Amino acid sequence: LKIAIDALGGDNAPREVAAGATAAARRLPDDRIFLVGTESLVAPLLGSDATDAPSNVSVRDSGGAVGMDEEPAHALRSRPDASVAVAARMVKEGEADAFFSAGNTGATVAAALLGVGRLKSCRRPAIATVLPFPKPVLLLDAGATVACRPQDLFNFAILGGVFAERFFKLKDKARVGLINVGEEPGKGTDLAKGSHDLIADVSNLNFVGNVEGRDIGGGVADVLVTDGFTGNIVLKTAEGVSREILGMVREAMTGSLPAKLAAGVLRPRLVSVREQVDPENYGGSFLLGVDGSVVIGHGNSEARGVENAILGISRAGESLSRDLENALSDAQSTAKGNGA
């Protein structure tokens, strides 16, 4: 795989991005990694380590980053040489199979849609995020398409199923659920009801039906489908509540001397709980429905998150977008054949 990395995107760019990309390159000797960014800023980072950067990392010169507060479409129009735009163009032109950015999410999505382009069979893309529970689950859409139609959620179910099977290396068909306010069919908004009916009709999908909020971490599905408004709020609620509860646990372990001593014994185990639910384990979310692998990193990613995101790109493999397009067009033509 050839992977273009927006070296200037994110709160800790370019230092942590370059460090993560270099670490990933060492673990992926058969892949090639391009650090896209202003050469004078990025090139010095490759030689600064004790050992020099591996030979499968190189720098691709570009203009500056799109800032976190810039209006994405405007920024990309006025600065076509911005690092994220150059990275997207490398995918478009076949110089790279995938691109990653931890910068402005809106700009990454816009660069992907403008630069890489949509899959033919996909009206709107979805951000697919792994919710880091002991049994990880893929949530989509986490915020790319805020206003969805049932046909979009049908597409997300297909995209999510195929992606999860590769990404989680599942032995069986991925179990796909629809986030809803009750388990029975017929629950929810018109969008939820219409989506349920369309998805339930897909013959070669392992659809487990509606899944309630309380079960999203319970391992009842490998993939959870919803619109980008609900999905974004579910993702952020889950992250916020995790942080809140772990903070309360940490708080409970300070105070008296015996509590502090006991906490000392348990600290490694509790650190491992925190690590299990750390979003940096995956380091990024795939934008599915575009013609290449596009991964959106967390704005505050450090080297470990960037490294893990790149390992994830490698794990998703080379023919990802072709396979997604084939699965979508198959499912859509079968659905039409059934009179849907």
Place this chain on the structure above:
Amino acid sequence: LKIAIDALGGDNAPREVAAGATAAARRLPDDRIFLVGTESLVAPLLGSDATDAPSNVSVRDSGGAVGMDEEPAHALRSRPDASVAVAARMVKEGEADAFFSAGNTGATVAAALLGVGRLKSCRRPAIATVLPFPKPVLLLDAGATVACRPQDLFNFAILGGVFAERFFKLKDKARVGLINVGEEPGKGTDLAKGSHDLIADVSNLNFVGNVEGRDIGGGVADVLVTDGFTGNIVLKTAEGVSREILGMVREAMTGSLPAKLAAGVLRPRLVSVREQVDPENYGGSFLLGVDGSVVIGHGNSEARGVENAILGISRAGESLSRDLENALSDAQSTAKGNGA
């Protein structure tokens, strides 16, 4: 206050409901509590305690419960003497100020709408639930009105603000936020954008703007407003993630002997974390927008939850629905005066 309790509603009825009601009656000697249910089932429970039930608890005979799996509207039509329907009618007829049921939620909402009736200025009601964080926050709608218009969320903002000031005994105006996918105005679905504009125009409301999922537990608002679809999913996601994380923490504390010993020292502190986020602390959710206090208990409530729900009814006070109606009609006429 006179409070009617559906003694037959919930997984642990009538035993735990009667025990909770009796305990609440002891703490509220100035209030009157009616246990509504088949007399032969309920009356024996009042004498079964070491001390007999206090004199401010009495039984009101009724038919059986609406089952958890029954279709609410059909059940209420065919059995007008069901316990929840009789409790609702007591509010309608002024025999009670409030009613509580831990039974079938749909039946409680339907009994409230049919039996008690809506406030004149409220098109659709909302379920207002306290999210039990260290800084508790009132979430509405948690699922009464799945398909909302901006005007509904405007109403929920008014209802939630007035209710939170009484229920949390706030010294200042309640801070009201709108759950959305970004903090800036102009984010989100048409519903979210339209609701933001309407709510931002209310002059005597302390509107803090959009609140993202990650901040719902962070104490940035006293009240969080959203549609019943999103709110139900947020509530259940928060409950599910809390349970999941606390389970992981508990799991981390077993295993080796030193871990078990340390866990023994810390157990009381961790139990207190679990207790802080226990939904039974509030024991129920208010259905706001109907002409009386109506509280929906958790189906699996035990005596403590029932007791806390009744204490909450007492805390919300006597003139709740009149004050809510006044606040709604004031806000609506001001909004119309502004050309909204």
